[in-house]
Amino acid sequence: MAAIFRREILSYFVTPSGYVFLGLFLLLSGILFSFGTILSGNSSFSGFLESIQFIFLFSTPVLTMRLMSEETRQKTDQLLFTSPIGFYELVLGKYFAALALFCLAFLAILSYSVVVLLYGDFRILETLSAALGFLLLGASFIAIGTFISSTTENQATSAVATFVVLLLFWIMEPLKSGLPQDVNAGIVFSASLALLLCYALFAATRSRIVTLLAVAVFAAAIALPAVLWPRIFSGLVASAFDWISLLKRQESFSGGLIRLDNIVYYLSFIFAFLFLSVRFVEKRRWS
């Protein structure tokens, strides 16, 4: 893992990608800090951190697009997969390298807080909470990028797909208000979700019996409450979106509230995408 990590960091700095990422991040955050904090006399550092989250949309693809894609394209994966390292070591090494670069950018941004400390009212605990949220959000996005990079051997595809997926997470909030909130929509939504899960189960196990059994269980689990207590399906779509939304959970962090469930959510999100990356890398060998 250490070997992969070191090589990845080295590659960030002998190719343009590391500089492009840091440049992009620091330029945009610098502009926002000048205008949003210094010139407008706003001393809320947590507010500043929240305002620069949109930079993730552009910077994450730069950071993650080549992680796995480039190995496949240059055929260096032949070296990696014939060396005595595990697939998880490979994915984690790469993920932590991207994360390290992100943390570097973050440390640079944290140094801006000196200005607030000297000239404004610096609320340390609120800033720490916001910083934790900021880091978790960035780490989650990098996990998405890592996963997408492991599915394609084309860097451009990887970058564009990462951008689009991140954008979808971004617009989840405004999208939510346009969605139907009645009981029927809730039932249809749960049923589609259940079908998707059943399909995933079938793809994983290839067993008809298990899948049919799962379909039966889900059907009962949806039909029974739908008949007995239809009210619980009202507004379900919106709460599901709220639950999934990575950004919604930022609100409590920037407000200075560190909640365990939010931390657990981000960590499981990261774990899930890294797990999928490992599976994808592993699976390519079998095709």
Place this chain on the structure above:
Amino acid sequence: MIKVEGLGKRYGGRTALEDISFSISKGEIVGFLGPNGAGKTTTMNIIAGYSSATRGRVLIDGLDVLEHPMETKRRIGYLPEQPPLYNELTVDEYLAFVAELKKLPAGQRRQARDEALELSSLVEVRKRVIRNLSKGYRQRVGLAQALIAKPDILILDEPTVGLDPLQITEIRDLILRLGKDRTIILSSHILPEVSMVCKRVLIIAGGRIVADRTMDGIAGIEAGSGSVVVRVAANEEDTSRLLSSVPGIDRITFLGSFEVGSCDFRLDAEGGKDLRRELFAAFAASTLPLIGLRTANPSLEDVFLELTMKEAEA
């Protein structure tokens, strides 16, 4: 040391490997021959643990490569057809990475890297970025990568492809040197190269092993072991008259004139008999100057073509 049992591989609907079985003992240098798409690279990829087989298994020192990937991968150094290089790194940085990747103890990495650089004659380019190296150097960096962890087994997929004749000789000498205390599998479509380096060849065609022979065995197989080619500094008529007086010749074939004022004949003997002494006596008694005489044993090309053609017909 390497045991391959009933390997089969399907990509989607296409069958890449039908049924490949062979075993290689310690210290052998084995050549893999076959037309493009025969399954050489696929077989090598499976042995090295890069891809998996649909059927069958590979044992390295008795360990299954799928069940014990870490132990078996430590014993193998692999140079794929396209060397797996990070173009943005220098040779030193790259080999330092590989040494760590191969899980060499931290204290041995520097020495292992220096030895690999030395063996592959890369010392003078060690500080250069791989992207700027010539094809020959890149190939050698690939070889250094395969050597660095001192594996018992080396798998080299077309190690001399795209190199100039001098570089080919260098790589070939290196392989011979390495083969003294290692097991080597190498694939190539340059047949003379295989015959110079390998003591045994496996010919693959259509996803099967169609021949498994030692080089000595190849020299003596099939028809034509008693054939001789002569070059005589005389015209065709006189020569063929003289040749027809030599006893024991089954068939005389005129091959053409390859040198001014001379002609070449191929002579097949009855029952594979050695004709050279009779020919010497006949020419010594005549006035026709015999300027060339060689046995016409089938080359690797002949064997290769014959076997793969047979496979194509079947």
